[in-house]
Amino acid sequence: MNPSQPAHRPSSEIAPPARRGRVVWVAVGFALVLLAAIWLSLGVGRSEELHAGMALRGAWAWLGLGEPLSGAQQWIVELRWTRTLVTALVGAGLAFSGALLQGVFRNDLAAPSILGTTAGASLGASIAILAVGGYGAKSLASLAPAPALVMVSAFLGAALVTWLVAMLGRSGGRYSVPTLLLVGIAINAVVGGILAAMQSFAMSDFEVAKALYAWGFGNLDDKGASEIWLLCLALGLGAMAIPFVARELDLLAVGEEDALALGVDTGRVKALALLVATLCAAASVAAVGQIAFVGLVVPHVVRLLSGRSYRVLLPMCLLAGAAFLLSVDAGQRWWLGDMRMRPGVTLSLVGGPFFLTLLVLHRRRMSSW
Template sequence: MTDRPGPDASPAAHPPVPAGAGRTRSFSLRRRLTFTLAGFGGLALVSLLVAPLIGPTPIALGRVFDPAIPFADNVDAQIFFIARLPRALAGMLVGASLAVAGVVFQALLRNPLATPFTLGVSAGASLGAMLVITFGLPMAVAGVPAVPVASLIGSLAAAGIVYAMATLRRRGLSTTVLLLAGVTLNSFFSAIIMFVQYSADFAQTFQTVRWLMGNLDVSGFQPIIAALPLTGVAFVMFATLPRALNLLTLGRDSAAARGVDVLRTQRVAFLSASLATGAAVSLAGPIGFIGIVIPHLVRLLVGADHRIVMPASACLGAAFLVACDVVARTAMAPVELPVGVITALTGGPFFLWLLMRRP
């Protein structure tokens, strides 16, 4: 709060800008970004290292990384890397994807209550997965497991339908139609799921319900590697968005008047967030609440600038889901709870509290 330009220091038509002016206050975005990323990124990294240590068989971090013991004889390292690390990595991938997709959908729809599942992506994925489970289609085609593929196809089909609805009748993209079509598609797909479930046998229904609860129980690294290309594309697209999303907060016209290509931004936002959500859901099922709780918590902590909110949400979403999964694995051991139950049990009350503290 030192020598900022006062009201009488400026009114010349194009005020000359002294070099270094404005450095007096700490509005350096780079510094804020560095600090935030160091904090949240550190948290994500710690969760990745600590989570695999926790489980029914206790293992020691020192032994895991002890170079003196060959891997074939190092049981701790085997449990760490083969049994538990894939699960933690899946949690990071899914948590980061859902959290950033939540941020992007909220900015695109200009609605703080939007989630990655608002636009029907998860209902489409659930429908795809349910059809494969119920109609006893082969669980793997040419070595590719069918349920994740079907859920991915379902989610992208839902996104395609919603997008087509929102662009069909007018030039540009109507976010109102997007929202209404998404909500409608969600109910419609849920109705189909219930209809089919009603006539399905007990075992299939049980399997479908388990899938709908969300679960990070990946077997090995393969599913993660399979999800990576799509997630990677989505995150590259995410990287181009933050500044335009900031301006979109002002409204479509105000953003356009400042030089933002609004339609292109909306398209990239919709496509990238749908891809990330589809990939995450096909890997772990529809895990709720991450996409809404994490973005709001992050905004509460670091402000609304998407250049900070997006990377911070990715890190915190990753750390949060990995932590929830540890609870899911250990809370009622040896029984494993579905991680979606833990995220909802912790996220739900937290979100209600967030709503209540709003003035």
């Protein structure tokens, strides 16, 4: 780069008033969708006499600020609030993780489910479940409470897979779309086979087998405070990392050599972003199991509406991811009624065609395809 010429800066560095106003309106729109999804989620259930207004009254009682509802109504309200909060937090975590991975790999097709990060987390969590269920070393299960053990195992599994993708997905000094996809497909296939073998091995214990099966397409039922605190911790750490990676990811999007010339420590930025992305994906999988395509769909929608700047994209993905997954879950519960469908199944039906569409749009860039 000629030092006499001004350094090329990404368009995201410039935020005219019109762009800022658009970002504000997009954020308001996502917030309204999230509020509507919360209202719908609280009002949907088998107990039809419990509407969303009663759920709000029950929430005040849950926080110790009001009188509890009568009979089993308070218990039902607390279950609905727990499911609503867990669903929103998982959606935020997966979308945030997907945006970070796309920034690190400079590839809009990168996502936790595509690259195998969620599969690795699911494998780690399943190993912990087997250990707690008595199929592993009892000393391992006694070292920590079950939620903490599952979380640590999920993080280690996700970190291992993400590291493998980072090592194997590099071709000719850069990350190419075909290589990343092939590595992700291979890892997902291997992990899927291992999980199937583990389910067969644990078939004699119904509860353990049921828990392993739930990890395949996600399970938002029967969640508690431990999952909420787990997700809040992971997302809190992720939000704290935004000021340390957002501007650098904007510069990295122009090119790694240009970013280095502008003083960006690309190794540190990539390591921190991968660590945070892995943590958020692992926490989401440890809480509810695998839910595919949230980390792929949401960043694309946010990028289309609010621009490519990671200083806007990352916090917006937290809001949009929560609104998206909660809308999908509440909508399918309202539409299907008692015929429940796991969220991972619904998202696969939506995300599969979306992913194929992205592949078609990117086919001209795949020079080695």
